[in-house]
Structure formats: C-alpha cells, structure tokens
Amino acid sequence: MPKITIRKNIRKEKERFNKFLFDEKYLSRWSHVRDSILGIYPDLNNRLTSTETDSERKNIVDTFVEEQYKLHKTSLDGILARFKSTFQDKSDVILGGLSKIMDYDFPENAYSVYPSLLPGSTYGRRGFALLSVVNELNGKEPAPYIDIVVHELSHVVWNRKMGDVYERVGLRYDPQKHDKSQGFKPLRGNKKYLVNEVAHEDLKEIFVPLIIRCEEFDDIRESEKLKYANPQQQLLNIEYDRETYGIVDFFDRIFKIERSKRKSFDDIIGLSARVIYSIQDELAKKKAVFDSVGYCEGYEDKLRQQGYMKAIKINDVPEVVLSQIFSPAS
Numbered sequence: 350m351p352k353i354t355i356r357k358n359i360r361k362e363k364e365r366f367n368k369f370l371f372d373e374k375y376l377s378r379w380s381h382v383r384d385s386i387l388g389i390y391p392d393l394n395n396r397l398t399s400t401e402t403d404s405e406r407k408n409i410v411d412t413f414v415e416e417q418y419k420l421h422k423t424s425l426d427g428i429l430a431r432f433k434s435t436f437q438d439k440s441d442v443i444l445g446g447l448s449k450i451m452d453y454d455f456p457e458n459a460y461s462v463y464p465s466l467l468p469g470s471t472y473g474r475r476g477f478a479l480l481s482v483v484n485e486l487n488g489k490e491p492a493p494y495i496d497i498v499v500h501e502l503s504h505v506v507w508n509r510k511m512g513d514v515y516e517r518v519g520l521r522y523d524p525q526k527h528d529k530s531q532g533f534k535p536l537r538g539n540k541k542y543l544v545n546e547v548a549h550e551d552l553k554e555i556f557v558p559l560i561i562r563c564e565e566f567d568d569i570r571e572s573e574k575l576k577y578a579n580p581q582q583q584l585l586n587i588e589y590d591r592e593t594y595g596i597v598d599f600f601d602r603i604f605k606i607e608r609s610k611r612k613s614f615d616d617i618i619g620l621s622a623r624v625i626y627s628i629q630d631e632l633a634k635k636k637a638v639f640d641s642v643g644y645c646e647g648y649e650d651k652l653r654q655q656g657y658m659k660a661i662k663i664n665d666v667p668e669v670v671l672s673q674i675f676s677p678a679s
Contacts, residue, residue: 351457353440355432358463359418363411381644385468417466421486428464428482439569443499446565452614453506472501474508493572503560507553515542518619547636548629554582555597559604581639588660606674623666631661
C-alpha cells in the first residue's frame with residue numbers, strides 16, 4: 350500500500366490561488382471561493398484593485414502567498430509536524446479503506462497532502478489534497494483533517510473510475526446517435542459521455558459522505574459533519590413511488606442494499622449513474638436556482654421559497670429496477 354506524504358508546496362498553493370481568483374473555468378464553477386479568498390484576505394483584495402494585466406495580478410498573488418507563508422511559518426511548521434504524525438499512523442487505514450470500498454488498487458506513486466491557506470480544501474486528479482488550515486491559523490477549532498483527506502482522495506479515485514463506469518452502462522456519447530449539445534467530457538482524452546457536468550458533480554458529491562459513513566472509517570472518523578453532503582446536494586429531494594427522500598438518503602439506500610448483496614462498487618455507481626442521468630435536466634435547473642441564490646445569509650429559506658427543495662419525480666429507469674431496492678422488504 351502506498352503512503353500519504355506530507356509536505357509544504359508553495360508552488361501548488363500559488364497555482365491554486367491564481368486559478369480560483371482568475372481562471373474562467375474555476376470562476377464559472379466556484380466563484381464563491383474567489384469571494385471567500387478576497388473576504389479572508391482584504392489586503393490582497395486591495396492590492397489587486399488597481400492592477401490591469403494578468404502578469405501584474407499573478408505577481409501580486411505569488412508575492413502575497415510567499416509573505417503569508419513567512420508570516421505563519423512557525424504555526425505552519427507545527428501543523429505540518431502534526432500532519433506527518435497523524436497521517437503516518439492513518440495512511441494505511443485511509444488508503445486501505447478507500448481501496449476496499451471503491452474496489453480500487455492504488456498505484457505505487459505517492460499521494461500527497463499539503464497544508465493550505467485557501468479558505469477550503471481541494472484536490473487534484475494526480476493524487477493530492479490541499480487541506481485548508483485557515484481556521485486553525487485564526488485560532489478557531491481545527492478542521493476534521495482526516496475526514497477531509499478521505500473526502501478529497503475519494504474524489505481522485507472517483508474521477509479515475511467514472512469514464513469506464515459510464516462506458517459499461519451505455520452512457521458513452523456517440524455523435525451519430527446523440528444530440529451534440531449533450532456531449533460531456535469530464536474525464537480524459539477525447540471520450541465524451543452523456544452525463545452532463547451538473548449530474549456528474551452531484552453524484553460525486555452525494556457519494557462522498559456515503560463512503561465516509563462506511564465502517565472501514567469508524568475508528569478514524571473525526572466528525573459527524575462530513576457524513577453529510579454539501580448543501581447544494583443535501584437540500585435536494587427525490588420522489589419515487591409516491592415517497593419523498595432526500596437525494597443523499599435515496600442513493601444511500603441504493604448503496605447500502607446493493608453493497609449488502611456484495612455488488613461491486615462499479616456496479617453500484619453504474620446503477621446510480623443511470624438514475625442520475627434520468628433526472629439530469631431537472632438537476633441542471635436546480636443548480637441554476639442554487640447559483641442565483643448563492644451562500645448568502647438565509648440562503649436555505651430563499652432556496653425553499655424558490656422551490657429548490659421541491660422533490661424531483663423519478664420513475665423506474667430503463668435497465669434499472671429500482672422497485673427491487675425500494676420495496677418494503679428491502
């Protein structure tokens with residue numbers, strides 16, 4: 350089993366700061382992160398106000414990150430030392446648990462964790478996680494770092510698997526058969542899939558708390574918080590066979606029952622992908638509502654007023670017999 354390595358990575362930190370602040374792809378999906386960065390670091394916001402060129406902005410951000418690392422050197426060194434001790438002990442449990450639950454053989458290349466000054470933790474497809482230590486540096490309660498690493502590394506595995514899963518369940522995009530506007534390429538190479546970006550992200554974020562809830566992590570889990578999805582998914586509801594379920598609970602039932610039958614993870618998420626694909630147009634409409642409200646004060650009430658929590662009706666999906674999972678005997 351490979352190990353999780355712990356180190357600082359100022360280069361990676363600069364790269365992510367710049368992407369979240371200026372990259373159009375990042376801004377279209379995570380504009381709230383930009384707002385959080387500039388809210389946490391008003392001095393950086395002031396410095397960027399009068400800049401006009403991309404190179405000026407990049408130089409300002411790079412300099413700012415270097416200054417912050419110097420300012421917090423003592424605290425960061427202490428956090429890093431604690432991370433090394435923690436993850437040296439927990440590395441096998443984390444990677445072993447993910448390997449068992451997700452039916453994935455980890456390659457031997459190292460998986461890295463870096464402490465980060467970003468307001469939220471994130472991950473990279475090559476197998477690293479940036480753990481936000483902003484709360485701790487500001488004297489607040491440390492984040493549940495172990496849970497967050499499980500969360501972020503499950504995303505790494507998810508993205509490595511999903512192309513093959515979509516292919517197996519007939520969700521590969523064929524330009525001869527399918528509407529060109531539906532082609533979606535979330536993963537690798539030139540392969541496109543029928544699952545749109547919203548549904549792909551929703552399913553990924555729905556399954557992460559289901560993975561963290563598994564008994565494989567009972568001895569290392571630090572918090573109840575990450576057993577729930579992000580609000581964007583947690584607040585969604587499904588109606589099936591005249592019953593209403595939270596969307597996370599709906600897929601949790603699929604996951605638990607199918608896992609109890611010793612179905613493979615790929616089979617379970619393949620079935621789940623067929624279900625999410627059947628409602629992806631409704632999910633896209635819901636995301637537009639969520640984006641229009643954002644994480645403002647009282648956002649949950651505003652979402653409710655705009656119908657965000659109104660259940661999405663789902664029927665039996667071709668090739669997926671949900672009635673066998675949601676029957677009274679299940």
